[in-house]
Amino acid sequence: MVTAIGMTEPSGGSDLAALRTRATRRGDGWLLNGAKTFITNGAGADLVVVAARTGPGEGSRGISLFLVEATRPGFRRGRKLDKVGQPESDTAELFFDDLPLDESDLLGEEGRGFAHMMERLPQERIGAAVSNLAHVKPLLDETIAYCRERRAFGSPIGSFQHNKFLLAELATKIDVTQAFVDQCVDEHAHGRLSAARAAKAKWWTAQIQNEVTDACVQLFGGYGYMTEYRVARAWMDARVTKIWAGSNEIMKEIIGRDLGL
Ligand SMILES: Cc1cc2nc3c(=O)[nH]c(=O)nc-3n(C[C@H](O)[C@H](O)[C@H](O)COP(=O)(O)OP(=O)(O)OC[C@H]3O[C@@H](n4cnc5c(N)ncnc54)[C@H](O)[C@@H]3O)c2cc1C
CATH class of the missing domain: 1.20.140.10 (Butyryl-CoA Dehydrogenase, subunit A, domain 3)
Incomplete structure (x- = not known):
């Protein structure tokens, strides 16, 4: 299984606590919306660990990690990015549109992702x-x-x-x-x-x-x-x-x- 980790977003990677991808509570689970970029293995990954905001407000509190299979509805890959070097490695954009998640997709504890x-x-x-x-x-x-x-x-x-x-x-x-x-x-x-x-x-x-x-x-x-x-x-x-x-x-x-x- 090819995996990837999705932390960085188009709006920024250094300030990880400011990430905007959001998982909104819906019933027993969440709906995931947002975008990631520069993701290593993004184009080929079967499973992506996605960092998303689950809590209210800004900052490092209220971020959670989710295991997201590429076969899920709402999972979309963007471009395989053209880099200065390392052409053999795959670096891509990822998009999540109303992607449904349930409790078993949570990695670690809710709100402790950061x-x-x-x-x-x-x-x-x-x-x-x-x-x-x-x-x-x-x-x-x-x-x-x-x-x-x-x-x-x-x-x-x-x-x-x-x-x-x-x-x-x-x-x-x-x-x-x-x-x-x-x-x-x-x-x-x-x-x-x-x-x-x-x-x-x-x-x-x-x-x-x-x-x-x-x-x-x-x-x-x-x-x-x-x-x-x-x-x-x-x-x-x-x-x-x-x-x-x-x-x-x-x-x-x-x-x-x-x-x-
Ligand atoms: C080939 C490649 C593969 C990658 N793979 C992954 C991956 O698999 N998963 C993933 O999540 N991310 C991945 N990244 C993203 C990478 O981690 C980010 O590019 C990096 O963290 C910087 O974020 P940014 O590009 O948004 O730059 P920004 O955060 O916008 O920073 C721009 C510049 O400002 C500087 N800067 C920012 N804050 C400060 C500060 N407080 N003090 C001084 N200088 C500062 C930075 O050092 C940088 O020089 C990858 C990137 C590349 C290029």
Whole structure:
């Protein structure tokens, strides 16, 4: 079964507590109305976890999570969105028009959906951190191999001090980042990973991934800009990691709050 999670809406994703999709009480159940966007697996999902407002008023209270099968009446998929990178992954809009829900569709407790998401999002963020590093490490290895072979002015381009020092810095950043991510994975495995530590791992790895990938493109020269080269595609694929799973700015908000600021 292909699943998806629908939190982000056309009106905004960072301010999750302001979501507008609403499940209105009707008899023993609810009628779901609203729209989601940028949903990973949206075009192919069999089942979507949808965050919707069930309580009165605004804010984080009164949000609930529902399990919504794609076969339900009132479930509609919009466009498969055309992205800068990651063309193989499906990212889509979803619409709900008077979609009927009953008690068995509720995931967790009514009105505690926001709390449930906050409990689980650190897991998504450490997953993102692991993936960010896993994508960039082999790319750096490939680039180092290229810099040993590619010659300019009679020497391998990696032998020029600028490039040698740059590669030394990038390799160091990746190793140091890996050590922190490994610590966080261990904390997660023992149920001790805090929201702030997960946020640190997510924003930092996204930043490092983008920084290293951009430098790799530069070292490949013109080939680095050709989509037939993996380095160019990796550069396009990497850009989103600073935006999704909670943007890097939102990660810094979480860390700032943890610092008592
Ligand atoms: C490829 C892709 C896949 C995605 N998959 C999913 C998915 O499966 N499910 C899902 O629910 N969502 C998904 N998203 C949505 C993603 O989580 C949101 O795009 C993200 O949370 C940002 O929300 P937004 O796009 O509405 O930007 P906005 O919230 O409008 O933010 C715009 C800019 O303002 C900044 N900003 C906002 N608030 C603050 C603040 N307080 N301080 C400083 N800066 C701030 C943001 O960091 C951002 O730079 C996906 C997005 C993409 C691109």
